[in-house]
Amino acid sequence: MVILYQLERTWGIPNLSHFCCKTETYLRMADIKYTVTPTLxxxxxxxxLPYIEDGDLKLADSRFIIRHLKNKYRDLDEELTLEESALSLAMQRLLEEHLFWATMYSRWQYTDANWQVNKKAIFGVMPPVIRDVAAFYYRRRIHRQILGHGTGRHSANEIFELGMQDVDALSACLGDKTYFLGDKPTSLDASAFGFLINTLGCPIESPLKEHALAKDNLRSYVDRIKLQYYPDL
Structure with missing residues (x-):
């Protein structure tokens, strides 16, 4: 059985880590048996995070984890055409390599109120002294990553403007479909749900969240996926 290592659940969503949520959602959509072990x-x-153990195999990074799950268990993308596969890859890159950084900026850098909510959710399980040191270290580390990516070199308004363009593209791509590529879930849906619920479904406030909440189809999509695949929440 697959063991999924990820952050503790919080905020009433599957996971505050976009990539942990993506991975667990794929496991649920593909009906693969697994257990969860919370860690840091x-x-x-x-x-x-995340990483998995599957027998003697220990594997990190959601992309490689899902590739393994496709090969060994069930491939949700097996019926996609070449064109659909290309669109799936492009949209996942938009989510994971661009929108992600706007949401990270929202949590770690935008306002102190957001940072305190984020800090408590991630580091609250630690003893106070260790918690504060770890939070300080990781916040500086994330700041450097946001800057190195390029997102951190923009103003807040510019960052959110770029993120809103991603949200607009996602809303247009989804349209009135049940899933992004039709009437069946694919790996794109696992990724989209993980990133969208971490944009509009968590207690981190920003103009980006407000913009995403204004997209009725995205809001309904997130609610529908959560209800269908996470009835335990």
């Missing part, structure tokens, strides 16, 4: 990134093989 510093204990992970690549210093990031």
């Amino acid at each position: 990134p510093l204990f992970a093989p690549k210093g990031k």
